[in-house]
Amino acid sequence: MLNLKFFTYIIFMVLAHSVFSQSVYLKGTVIDSFKNPMAGLKVQALKEKVVTDSYGKFDILMTKNSQLTITSYNRNVFRFLITDTNFKTFVLPPQKADILEEVNILGSRSSYKRNNIISPIPLEKLSIKELEITAQNDVAQMLQYVLPSFNANKTAVNGSSNYASPASLKGLPPDQTLVLIEGKRRHQFSGLNNNFVFGRGSVPTDLSAIPAIALENIEVLKDGAAAQYGSDAIAGIINLRLKKTVHKLTLQYQTSITQQGDGFKNSLGLNYGIKLGKYQGFWNFSAFIINAQYTNRADNYSGNIYSLNKVKEDSIRLAKVVYPVTNSFRVNIYGDNGSKAYQLFSNLRAYFNKNTYFYSFGGYSNNNITSFGFFRNAIPSDAGSNTDIYPNGYLIETPGNTSDASLVIGIFSNVAQNWKFDLSTSYGGNTLKLFTDNNTNPSLGKNSPTNFYIGSFQFQQITTELNISKFFKRLIGIQNFSMAYGVQHRVELFNVYHGDSTSYIAGPLAFAPQFPPKNIGAVGRTGIAPNNESNAIRTNLGVYADFEGDILPHWNFIFALRNEYYSDFGYNFSLKLASLYQIKDWISIRASFDKGFRAPSLQQIYNNQTTTINISGQLYLNENLRSNDLRLAEVGIKPPQPEISYNFNIGSTLQFGKNIYSSIDFYNIDIYDRIVISENVFVSKIPALQKVFGPTFQQQISFITNQINTNTQGIDFLFNYLLPISLTKTIKFNFVYSYNQTKVTHINAPPPELTVGLNPNQKISLFDTISIGLIENAQPQDKCIVSVGFASKKFSIDLRASYFGAVKTNEKNINMSILQQNYRGKIITDLNFQYKISVKTKIGWGINNVFDIYPDKSIPNSPGYFSGQFPYTRSATQFGFTGRFFFANFTLTI
Helix, strand or coil, X not given: CHHHHHHHHHXXXXXXXXXXXXXXXXXXXXXXXXXXXXXXXXXXXXXXXXXXXCCCEEEEXXXXXXXXXXXXXXXXXXXXXXXXXCCEEEEECXXXXXXXXXXXXXXXXXXXXXXXXXXXXXXXXXXXHHHHCCCCCCHHHHHHCCCCCEECXXXXXXXXXXXXXXXXXCCCCHHHEEXXXXXXXXXXXXXXXXXXXXXXXXXXXXXXXXXXXXXXXXXXXCCCCHHHHCXXXXXXXXXXXXXXXXXXXXXXXXXXXXXXXXXXXXXXXXXXXXXXXXXXXXXEEEEEEEEECCCCCCCCCCCCCCCCCHHHHHHHHHHHCCCCCCCCCCCCCCCCCEEEEEEEEEEEEEEEECCEEEEEEEEEEEXXXXXXXXXXXXXXXXXXXXXXXXXXXXXXXXXEEEEEEEEEEEEEEECHHHEEEEEEEEEEEEEEEEEEECCCCHHHHHHCCCCEEEEEEEEEEEXXXXXXXXXXXXXXXXXXXXXXXEEEEEEEEEEEEECCHHHCCCCHHHCCXXXXXXXXXXXXXXXXXXXXXXXXXXXXXXXXXXXXXXEEXXXXXXXXXXXXXXXXXXXXXXXXXXXXXXXECCEEEEEEEXXXXXXXXXXXXXXXXXXXXXXXXXXXXEEECCCCCHHHHHCCCCCCCCEEEEEEEEEEEEEECCCEEEEEEEEEEEEEEEEXXXXXXXXHHCHHHXXXXXXXXXXXXXXXXXXXXXXEEEEEEEEEEEEECXXXXXXXXXXXEEEEEEEEEEECCCCHHHHCCCCCCCCCCCCCHHHHHHHHCCCCCEEEEEEEEEECCCEEEEEEEXXXXXXEEEEECCCCCEEEEEECCEEEEEEEEEEECCCCEEEEEEEECXXXXXXXXXXXXXHHHHHHCCCCCCCCCCCCCCCCEEEEEEEEEC
């Protein structure tokens, strides 16, 4: 028996030696018919699987006279019989890489490019063609109708929020989403959102400053990534990829108008690229202009113009014959702002040799925005009236100009042994100039001008970074292992410049014996005084290490560490862990953990501005104080520190064949010491503030503080189905759903210094019901988008239905009690037709909001309704209130 076992063992060893002695590594490269390398393709032989790198190269263990399979982007499988193991080049026929299989690179610095199917972190890649179907003109509004976890509604009569298109993921504020262009950090907007709207106290990145015609696709990382990319990447990352096409001129024109006959819009975009040198060098540039008229959805006015007494009011109206007594009329303009903008963008790459190239991209945009404020009456006792100049009241105009400039230059090199170096320097800046027309400084009486320059805000960012990475096909038993290291130095500057003196000075009617005293400065938008100017600078130095690999052929991981030093508040440490296990070829499970942070922006720390706030139907002046104001320190208010986040994600991906893809992800985000803007506090009601600010200070104040902790939980679901009917006809079905809920889990007590002198029944809350509502209920918790598209060689039609869930608002009544209003969820339906006249020309037409759906109106007697001036709430963002609009477009490609 022993001899039989020994004999069997000898035979087995001889056979094994015979088999494995024939196994060798085959080195090869995969290219398409145009000789372009094909990265990220699955290559399989025997039981081993590898993936082609960014140059299309691979090596794999196999034997002679065995089969090698290569799976293409659209899941086609190509089989090759290998008779020898010399280096081979495999040429695949042209492949149509549809959205289900496009290769993502966001969230990974590895040459092993993973798409969402095999990525340990949730990714989504949206082609510009898919975004253009929405018939929207700016990037934020395009994403609004494609990405369920995204929210970006334009606001009206809401201060600095009027002038930017913010990006919000997972129901978190805009500044907790990091925006990149070609993987490089984009600068933020210069204005602070300090009104009672969603994202109050935050600073967005303005997506409307980037022309959509310059984009090739948009990558969205729906997971925390502060350890990989730095501050702000708490909710996720939006990365804009620029076009690289050459020898093709694209001209796009679109026009649209609303059902009401207003909001007429024209836009023209141009894109062209030229080839630079040999290899794959290019220079692609874009231009875009738009002229959009404002819309008006105000209700008829139900308030008084001349007197609080009804009988006297009617008699004055009859005598003046300006406003009717019995007929309805409107006094203000409330809707989408008007806009006249032009934008230029460029993307360049020039090769020194096949392994090293110079790159540069950036652009400039300028936007003149038309917006309006509150109507001011002609009641002599009203603090904001000026009957000497406006005897019948006046509607404030609040135009603004915003400009963006950016430039990135860098050198990329793939040197010996596949080490990659990326050295770059970038500049980005935004300037917001504020004006007000048809206005007055009531304290100056008849001597007041009617047009004012309020002042300006400027934010600049200079970033220099070095990224080094190397990809190992095998290292210490780990396949497809990559490591990356980097250092980033960032300088940030924030400036506030004063406006016209008449926009902020106190005239003679502001003091006794005038009673009641008249408002100081321009109404609704008080000018920036010299003592409110800011000139702030800080530096940041960050270093990171990033590791990624496959422990087993079906099990991959990401591990990242980052340490940052800020000159104004010190060090911060971030950590990222993520892993995916492929149970079968068609199903995977994944999970990730991220300890992140967000630094308070200079705009938050050093903004000092006075605005008018509507509280309980009354208008009050509120001064937002800079964080280093010594008066705040006297009452125990400390400057804001970074907020810390813990982000956990678990999910699954499924791929059935080559045409069906689905993913589901659950996430939980805890944010500690969240940076928010405080409640507006009446100085006159708090003894400690009266002592510091003086008994004559009649305004409210607010400030930025680490006041709360929050928890956000949610789910993201995606299902895509592509059905080929024939070689030229396809049907595409998409179903995406997102649910998220944010709760305030802790509110810090006010500092003891602030409560000195209060009576026993008096309480101070620096974060109250209204502010809580803006965080918890001001955005839809659930959002669903269902789209069906048919495409043939000549014609395509797309039908999309978007459900925006219910929202709630909290307002203070005249007696300071809380009035809560619920606004029902609604479905918006869009229809888009496209027809190819020829190979070079295409026309399109359609209807957005086919059934002319509007949000629910506010309760007529509520403070927010403001006597009909604002029928649709300003405190919640659901889907806008423009109603049905018609569009037509024309595309020429040469």
